[in-house]
Amino acid sequence: MVIPPWEEEREDISLAEFYKRRFGKEIFDRIAEPLFGSIYACIPENISVKSCWPRALQWEKEYGSLIRSMLARRRMRKKMGDSGKKKLAVFMTFKEGMSELTKTLEKNLENVNFLTGRSVLNLKTNPGGRFTVILDDGKSVESDACILATAPSYATAEIVKSIDTGLADILMRIPxxxxxxxxxxxxxxxxxxxxxxxxxxxxxxxxxxxxxxxxxxxxxxxxxxxxxxxxxxxxxxxxxxxxxxxxxxxxxxxxxxxxxxxxxxxxxxxxxxxxxxxxxxxQYTLGHEKKVKFIEERVKQYPGLYLIGNAYRGIGISDCINNATQTAEQVVEYFTK
Structure with missing residues (x-):
């Protein structure tokens, strides 16, 4: 099998094309397709490698190929005391299910008011940069900043369409x-x-x-x-x-x-x-990164408004935690300017 040389970065390619060109159709059909298909519930021919597997592009750029990157990272693990031998995967979860995470956070966060059992209908911007959050019971909440952690993105679109139909439209286009x-x-x-x-x-x-x-x-x-x-x-x-x-x-x-x-x-x-x-x-389809960049630029027009969740830059729990941490830092910076 011929390993293709490093190509100048193209606008976007699919997971299927990326994997087939580097490992061949048989390995894609028997290993990569069921793996990516189960993680993303997707058809890999339609999914962006840039959005779903950006580390692979980075590894290939750094080392010249994915094989070289795997060997280099294995050597690094050995230097850090890891023998590099294959190990069984370790799975971790909460005994009471995933809700245990949010319940524990709520229990341990001090000086925080939680409002549960309510739906957010829409959002309004006010003079001075404040936001009004309209709830389904007719009441509203005033805030200096607003983080929309709603998932999926079409739910976020329903909330923001009252302030920006263009932003709502692109959010609705994420399939x-x-x-x-x-x-x-x-x-x-x-x-x-x-x-x-x-x-x-x-x-x-x-x-x-x-x-x-x-x-x-x-x-x-x-x-x-x-x-x-x-x-x-x-x-x-x-x-x-x-x-x-x-x-x-x-x-x-x-x-x-x-x-x-x-x-x-x-x-x-x-x-x-x-x-x-x-x-x-x-579904992080081809062109997903363009949508996300448009969304991020559009949101900048509303200082104090933040969108997070797995619709944008990573579907996994670890991705969501990393993105949430970065957003929290941005909120702190916003309030301390």
């Missing part, structure tokens, strides 16, 4: 797709699969509706009582959103058929639970 998770529980004694590892990612060639499966009780022991197995199947995404909106019995039928095909599961689950997430998975 989203729907997905669903189906959790199934079984008695361990009758479960036919060894559940080695932590789950599976499914390639397009399998032609199944299930795109990925996670061994929930293997990743997190507290997710199931002793003697039971809990797994979670993922359907939907950009490849086929129609599955998300099937009736429960039909969706379960298709999922169980796919599980039988892939894992040999021929016993009935003792418990099932379906969660649907309509228009929830943001």
């Amino acid at each position: 989203y797709v729907s997905s669903a998770t189906i959790t199934l529980a079984y008695k361990k004694e009758s479960f036919p699969h060894p559940l080695r590892g932590f789950g599976v990612l499914v390639t397009r060639s399998e032609k199944t509706q299930v795109k990925a499966i996670s061994w929930s009780s293997t990743k997190f022991n507290q997710r199931a009582p002793e003697g039971y197995v809990l797994i979670r199947a993922f359907v939907g995404g950009a490849e086929d959103e129609t599955m998300v909106y099937q009736k429960d019995d039909q969706l379960l039928k298709v999922v169980k058929e796919d599980l039988h095909k892939m894992m040999g599961i021929n016993v009935e689950p003792i418990l099932t639970k379906i969660y649907r997430w309509p228009s929830s998975m943001v």
Whole structure:
């Protein structure tokens, strides 16, 4: 396989093109496509590498190729005391679920007033730079600065359209797709699969509706009582959103058929639970960075207004935390000018 030379930066290329040119179609089809497809619920041919995987571009620019960058980073780990040997991934979560994070923050933040159970309808700007936040109960809140951490971006668009229709329009142009998770529980004694590892990612060639499966009780022991197995199947995404909106019995039928095909599961689950997430998975399509830059420049017209969330520069929790930290620093700087 010929590794393509470093190219002058193009405006944007897709994840699929970037990966195929460097590693070949087979590795893309069998490894990269199911990996990126499961993370972003996307069609990689439509997704921007500049927005979704900017570190890869940086590594390639620094070292001349991704292979050289991996070798160089491995040597750096060795110098820092890391043997470089392959290790199993470590998964971490909260015992009570993700809501434990926000509840703990609320409990431990002093001198902060929280208003919950209310929806924000829109935003108004006032002379002197203050903002009026209009709530769904007819009341309003005055503020010197306003951070819109709403997700998805189309929810933010509804809030800001009263002050800037152009900003609202570009926020609405960030696309989203729907997905669903189906959790199934079984008695361990009758479960036919060894559940080695932590789950599976499914390639397009399998032609199944299930795109990925996670061994929930293997990743997190507290997710199931002793003697039971809990797994979670993922359907939907950009490849086929129609599955998300099937009736429960039909969706379960298709999922169980796919599980039988892939894992040999021929016993009935003792418990099932379906969660649907309509228009929830943001798509960093080609040209996403241009949209984000437009949004950032537009927001600068309203000092004290900030937009954060996974619609802009990273979908992961760590990305959101980093962006929130940077925004908090900007707010402090704004108030101390």
